[in-house]
Amino acid sequence: MLKIENLHAEVDGKPILKGLSLTVDAGEIHAIMGPNGAGKSTLGYVLGGRPGYEVTDGKVTFDGQDLLALEPHERAAAGLFLGFQYPVEIPGVSNVQFLRESLNAQRSARGEKPLTGAEFLKLARGEADALALPQDMLKRPVNVGFSGGEKKRNEMVQMGIIDPKFAILDETDSGLDIDALRVVGEGINRIMRKADKAVLLITHYQRLLDYVRPDVVHVLADGRITRSGGPELALQLEREGYAEAAA
Numbered sequence: 001m002l003k004i005e006n007l008h009a010e011v012d013g014k015p016i017l018k019g020l021s022l023t024v025d026a027g028e029i030h031a032i033m034g035p036n037g038a039g040k041s042t043l044g045y046v047l048g049g050r051p052g053y054e055v056t057d058g059k060v061t062f063d064g065q066d067l068l069a070l071e072p073h074e075r076a077a078a079g080l081f082l083g084f085q086y087p088v089e090i091p092g093v094s095n096v097q098f099l100r101e102s103l104n105a106q107r108s109a110r111g112e113k114p115l116t117g118a119e120f121l122k123l124a125r126g127e128a129d130a131l132a133l134p135q136d137m138l139k140r141p142v143n144v145g146f147s148g149g150e151k152k153r154n155e156m157v158q159m160g161i162i163d164p165k166f167a168i169l170d171e172t173d174s175g176l177d178i179d180a181l182r183v184v185g186e187g188i189n190r191i192m193r194k195a196d197k198a199v200l201l202i203t204h205y206q207r208l209l210d211y212v213r214p215d216v217v218h219v220l221a222d223g224r225i226t227r228s229g230g231p232e233l234a235l236q237l238e239r240e241g242y243a244e245a246a247a
């Protein structure tokens with residue numbers, strides 16, 4: 001589904017990704033772990049097409065398409081979803097308005113009819129309930145004044161509504177308490193654990209992987225994948241640290 005070959009990318013002329021290769025097949029969940037500053041978030045931004053992140057070499061194919069040739073909104077319409085390490089606040093735009101417009105923009109790009117207001121509200125309320133996000137938060141401005149955990153749950157509500165083919169989730173577990181961690185983990189499984197979908201889960205800790213069991217675990221260090229293994233690799237990393245386990 002996603003094939004990254006020898007990806008090199010730089011920010012402000014500084015090389016960050018230095019020959020990263022990774023293949024994710026449909027039906028798989030891959031965890032990416034690695035030290036601070038390794039380039040994990042950069043990988044997410046490059047795949048999402050964020051301006052300022054310049055690809056200098058390599059190739060990325062998504063469902064057989066040249067992903068890097070697509071504009072960010074075309075990547076989203078193709079089924080790519082990016083969950084941010086630091087979700088943005090959008091004062092003046094209500095959460096429902098934002099979610100509805102995101103969904104309908106993608107539906108329209110795929111030649112599908114927009115949902116009616118009533119259809120959309122039903123969908124949004126169902127997702128908010130499933131993620132234990134209070135209904136009134138749907139009416140508030142996007143992420144403004146939300147706690148860290150609420151922002152992450154709101155992001156999962158967005159993912160449930162968009163129903164993407166491929167999700168890159170960047171430290172979705174940061175800022176979550178134990179109950180929220182379980183709710184978010186169950187949400188990821190419910191929405192994304194399907195034969196025709198796949199996930200790249202960027203995380204520092206094993207704890208989210210107790211809920212969302214990865215098929216493959218990778219270590220990203222200094223801009224490339226330095227080691228890959230099964231779920232047991234995450235446990236080893238937690239015990240031994242990146243320096244030891246990656247050696």
Ligand code: ADP
Nearest residue numbers: 011012014016035036037038039040041042043
């Ligand atoms: P990680 O998510 O693995 O902690 P990042 O991808 O956020 O790492 O960052 C990788 C490196 O790129 C870091 O050294 C960081 O300082 C640098 N970096 C990221 N964004 C920028 C930027 N906008 N300008 C300059 N350096 C950046």
Ligand code: MG
Nearest residue numbers: 035036037041
């Ligand atoms: Mg980090």
Ligand code: MG
Nearest residue numbers: 040041042085
């Ligand atoms: Mg990061």
